[in-house]
Amino acid sequence: MCGTCGCSDPMNSVTIEDAKTGERRVLREGGILKHNEHEPHHHHSDHEHSHEGDDRPHVHGPNGEIISLEAAVMSKNDAIAAQNRGWFEGRRVLALNLVSSPGAGKTSLLEYTIRNFSKDHPIAVIEGDQMTANDAERVRDAGAQAVQINTGAGCHLEADMIAEAVKSLELEAGAVLMIENVGNLVCPSMFDLGERMKIAVISVTEGEDKPLKYPHMFRASKCVLINKVDIAEAVEFDETQCRENILSVNPEAKILALSAKTGEGTAKWFEFLTELCES
Amino acid sequence: MHELGLSRSIAAIVTENSMGRQVRRVSVAVGPLACVEKRALAFCWDIVTEGGPLAGSLLEFVDAEGDVFLVKEFEFEEAA
Numbered sequence: 001m002c003g004t005c006g007c008s009d010p011m012n013s014v015t016i017e018d019a020k021t022g023e024r025r026v027l028r029e030g031g032i033l034k035h036n037e038h039e040p041h042h043h044h045s046d047h048e049h050s051h052e053g054d055d056r057p058h059v060h061g062p063n064g065e066i067i068s069l070e071a072a073v074m075s076k077n078d079a080i081a082a083q084n085r086g087w088f089e090g091r092r093v094l095a096l097n098l099v100s101s102p103g104a105g106k107t108s109l110l111e112y113t114i115r116n117f118s119k120d121h122p123i124a125v126i127e128g129d130q131m132t133a134n135d136a137e138r139v140r141d142a143g144a145q146a147v148q149i150n151t152g153a154g155c156h157l158e159a160d161m162i163a164e165a166v167k168s169l170e171l172e173a174g175a176v177l178m179i180e181n182v183g184n185l186v187c188p189s190m191f192d193l194g195e196r197m198k199i200a201v202i203s204v205t206e207g208e209d210k211p212l213k214y215p216h217m218f219r220a221s222k223c224v225l226i227n228k229v230d231i232a233e234a235v236e237f238d239e240t241q242c243r244e245n246i247l248s249v250n251p252e253a254k255i256l257a258l259s260a261k262t263g264e265g266t267a268k269w270f271e272f273l274t275e276l277c278e279s
Numbered sequence: 280m281h282e283l284g285l286s287r288s289i290a291a292i293v294t295e296n297s298m299g300r301q302v303r304r305v306s307v308a309v310g311p312l313a314c315v316e317k318r319a320l321a322f323c324w325d326i327v328t329e330g331g332p333l334a335g336s337l338l339e340f341v342d343a344e345g346d347v348f349l350v351k352e353f354e355f356e357e358a359a
Contacts, residue, residue: 066354067296067352068352069296069351069352071349073292073349216314
């Protein structure tokens with residue numbers, strides 16, 4: 001089915017666990033064809049389809065005719081993402097979309113940040129994983145509200161899942177909403193969730209050339225955090241080379257090196273977070 | 280990556296506009312930075328359209344610039 005990531009197992013559904021009650025319910029049912037059955041079938045009159053500024057002549061006759069659409073494939077996700085963005089801005093909530101490969105240390109970074117960042121900006125977390133509520137539990141133990149979304153076979157979070165998840169969080173003005181995406185450097189780059197920015201996390205064990213191997217993700221992220229610098233020497237990590245590689249695919253990227261274990265470099269990360277909260 | 284979901288989105292957009300009539304061909308514009316694997320998309324297309332008015336339709340690709348990813352047009356099957 002899906003040739004690259006295998007996100008197509010028809011038996012899998014997307015589930016969400018409530019932050020307060022811990023109750024789990026189905027967000028999207030599994031099954032390929034079932035999914036389409038949920039789409040309402042509207043019967044439009046002649047010109048209800050979107051032309052998106054394109055007014056080329058096109059026919060609406062009865063037989064074998066061609067209909068010009070020019071409709072963005074991502075338009076549904078993007079429209080929901082735009083709603084989310086307005087929702088966050090209206091409530092002065094800073095939403096950040098954390099992306100990385102599995103094991104780069106997103107959850108550890110969240111735990112450290114929840115424990116040590118300014119209490120003026122309470123942190124809430126939406127956790128995305130294929131299976132288990134382990135990460136939400138870790139984050140709750142660190143003292144934050146958390147909702148776990150399990151995508152089943154899905155390889156990324158989508159905007160409608162975020163719209164649903166924020167309903168069970170209590171977000172006050174000035175709060176930070178950390179969305180920990182599914183560990184994957186490919187698919188999440190394409191899906192806008194309504195966040196202020198994507199923040200990519202790369203760990204020193206992954207090698208300096210990761211940004212060159214997965215350029216789309218590093219191009220889509222305004223900030224890149226180099227994690228686990230406490231063991232950089234042991235794995236002969238060349239930070240200068242890594243920074244050059246990041247800047248070669250994204251010259252505008254803000255790069256911070258830190259360790260979520262020892263706290264090294266996190267003062268600058270907190271400074272950056274505060275700046276974002278106040279802008 | 281995620282081509283199954285993208286195929287579903289394309290099928291949903293065409294279904295909304297084709298009013299249940301049989302469709303022969305769907306044309307999609309894909310730019311080099313759109314992160315879309317055309318072969319995987321074509322493979323998923325047959326699966327997501329099975330059993331509906333889009334079944335058996337051809338998914339064709341048009342080259343585009345940048346990160347463009349659009350459903351350009353579709354063609355109805357000629358009624359007998």
